[in-house]
Amino acid sequence: MGMREQLEALFEKHGYIDFKWMNPADIxxxxxxxxxCMFGCDEYGKMATCPPNVPSVQECRQFFDExxxxxxFHFGKKVDKPxxxxxxxxxxxxxxxxxxxxxxxxxFAKAFLLNMDSCSLCSKCPGGREExxxxxxxxxxxxxxxxxxxxxxxxxxxxxxxxxxYDQPMHxxxxxxxx
Numbered sequence: 001m002g003m004r005e006q007l008e009a010l011f012e013k014h015g016y017i018d019f020k021w022m023n024p025a026d027i028x029x030x031x032x033x034x035x036x037c038m039f040g041c042d043e044y045g046k047m048a049t050c051p052p053n054v055p056s057v058q059e060c061r062q063f064f065d066e067x068x069x070x071x072x073f074h075f076g077k078k079v080d081k082p083x084x085x086x087x088x089x090x091x092x093x094x095x096x097x098x099x100x101x102x103x104x105x106x107x108f109a110k111a112f113l114l115n116m117d118s119c120s121l122c123s124k125c126p127g128g129r130e131e132x133x134x135x136x137x138x139x140x141x142x143x144x145x146x147x148x149x150x151x152x153x154x155x156x157x158x159x160x161x162x163x164x165x166y167d168q169p170m171h172x173x174x175x176x177x178x179x
Contacts, residue, residue, distance in 0.1 A: 007178070010106060011071070014099045018074040020156050024067040024177055028148040028155075031057050037143065048132040049119040049140040057146040067110065067177045074158055075116060078169040085170070089117035096174050097137055103178060110179035114142040116172040142175050149173055 001009075004021065011019055037044050037051045044051060055063065075092055079085050093115045100113040118141050119125070121134045132138050142149050153160050153173050160171045 006106065007071075007103065007108075010102055011073075011099065014095065014102065016073055016099065018076075019071050020074075020158070022070045022072050022156060022175075024064045024070045026152065026155055027064045027070075027175070028151040029057060029061045029064065029146045030148045030151075031146070033057075033143055033146045033148055043118055046127050047118055047125045048127065048129050048135075049115075049138050050144045053129050054140050054144050060146045063145070064177070067179050069178045071176045071178065072153060072156055072158065073116070073174045073176065074153075075172045075174070076169050077172065079166060082166060085117075086120065089115075089172070090120040092116060092172075092174070093120060093139075096176070097139070100139075100176060103176065108178050110177065112177045113139045114145055114147065114175040114177070115139050116174040117141055118144070142173065147175070 011017075034051060034057050041050070045053075047053070054060075073096070077085075077088055079088065096113055096115065100111050103111040119138050121137055126132065129135065142152075150160050153171075158171065158173065160173075161168075163170065
């Protein structure tokens with residue numbers, strides 16, 4: 001069995017069937033994404049896995065360039081209330097950490113997950129990497145790593161739009177880098 005077949009079986013074992021293989025060189029990194037974090041997100045500076053507690057935009061691009069293989073996981077969901085998103089994201093991100101670990105244990109030492117949303121391992125983040133209660137499990141979101149998720153997933157034919165109300169289904173994405 002080849003590498004992809006082995007990993008696809010592992011993903012399916014964990015319940016993930018909506019994914020696509022990708023080349024990390026195709027990840028679109030943008031300074032504008034970091035600016036949206038700085039001037040549009042209330043988690044800026046308050047989360048151990050969000051800016052400014054993550055690498056610079058240039059370092060993010062360099063990081064992605066160290067990989068040749070990755071997977072985009074797609075998650076669709078419609079929520080009744082805005083707050084419902086957080087519990088769902090927490091559950092998905094925790095389960096994805098298990099997939100990252102399984103990939104690592106399958107012999108892919110550089111396996112690294114980018115969450116589909118902010119790290120939510122704790123109900124309240126202490127704010128800094130030094131104070132993080134789960135430093136071995138805490139992972140940044142793609143946006144925290146300056147990934148233009150809109151442009152990147154569109155390259156692979158996935159749907160994504162700016163939502164204007166909660167009657168619309170969300171399309172969320174996580175990235176698993178594998179080497």
